Amino acid sequence: MIEVIENPITSTITSILERNSILKEIRVIVPYVTRFARKIFTERILSQSEDKKIIVRLEPTNLITFDLATVRYLLDHGFKIKFNNNVHTKLYLLNGIPVISSSNLTQGGFEDNHELSVVLEEDHYEKCKEVFGKLWKHDDSVSINQQFIEENWNIYLLLKKQSSNRSKKLEDTTLNVNQSAYDIDTITKHIIENRIDLVEKSRLVNLASTSRRDFVQKMEGAFDITDFHSPEGHPKRYECLFYILQYGIEKKLAGTGLVENQFTSVFYHEEFEQILNYILPQRINMPKWNLDDKEQKIMFCSGLFDFKIKQYSTTIPVRLASYFYPDHFLPIFNFSHLKGMHLSINGRFNSGWSKGEQLFYMNDTLINFLTIYTSDNYTGSDILYQLFFTIEYLNRTENGDTIEEVRQAHRDRKWSNEIINYAPTLIESIK
DSSP, rough: OEEEEOOOHHHHHHHHHHHHOOOEEEEEEOOOBBHHHHSSSSSHHHTOOOOOEEEEEOOTSSSTTTTHHHHHHHHHOOEEEEOOTTTOOOOOEEEEEEEEEEEBSSSSIIIISEEEEEEGGGHHHHHHHHHHHHHHHSSOOOEEHHHHHHHHHHHHHHHHHHHHHTTTTOOOOOOOOGSSSSSSHHHHHHHHHHHHHHHHHHHHHHHHHHHHHHHHHHSSSSOOOGOOOOTTTTGGGSSHHHHHTTTTTHHOOOOOOOHHHHHHHHTTTTHHHHHHHHOOGGGGGGOOTTTTHHHEEEEEHHTTTTTTTTTTTHHHHHHHHOOOTTSSSSSOHHHHHHHHHHHHHHHOOOOOOOOHHHHHHHHHHHHHTTTTSSSOHHHHHHHHHHHHHHHHHHHHHTTTTHHHHHHHHHOOOHHHHHHHHHHHHHHHHHH
């Protein structure tokens, strides 16, 4: 008897798999398979069948179309698997019962979506099995084994990370600098004209761009830890990323305040290659990030902090983002400074923002503010730091602190102390 079934079909399929049958074989053609497959093909069900085959699609565009963890589960439990990216058919041959369906082997396909399935009589089984056999033998159908899983696992991990941060909703963070208590524009212009050597800054930025371009080209090859850290005496010491950031051209533009073992604890961690693949997906032949797209950028920022490494908290993630994407991220690595700058120009702050959302909104607000003054984020960070500490000086002196008390608070930090010391001259000159 032919039976037509609307979703959900989970109980129907499960009952077919659990029924007593002389024929214990499973044949499936389905484009997409996700973790939901474990609910249907449980270990107990799979242990009862020695003959299991499935044909799927595998397209590295998102987690639903490239769920290698589920493919590995099926392999580990005895399935022979092939992929064919021309597959559209949904056919389930289960212990002698053929089911033709519109349902993928997913939560949506079996339960949530409006789908239709037809359970055919057993007389149709052999004909459906012929259809399966033709596709199984087709030249476009490629076998999947554990080696394939291992070779593509980094792509799966990247898609998994991207998928977990895909649904971030953009908020309106329109900036109104005119509402600030101070004449921000006048202060900023004075800083640019009197406190920043634009010619020297441009020279350093050009040198950094050349250095970065050479380093990024190395990333197209296999991962090599010596590209990121090489100890004293190693021939690559002066060209490794640690040295570039801590002592080289990048140090002259934007120091991190970190020490060597903080970098090495991240670079030598087993997950660091995953971090690198996330930041530069083109390393594993995945599409580059389009950070001009706001939705992609907030997804990038949100995933940037997902890696659980002790020293990989704020400074190093932001330093890596600003190094590899200098046009999209300010080299400002202290979140309290970033927040202070953001608020000083009347930026809106939401206490419910995640760390990634904070980076996205505060960084973009500040870059938008800087647009009329500079297009270079290294110069922009210099402007912002001088503006930030000048406004701190104004706020504290207006609230009763003496100039000396403000200076004392910065006595151990030469660079901020220099800005504070200049603040009275700046304020006097723009009155």
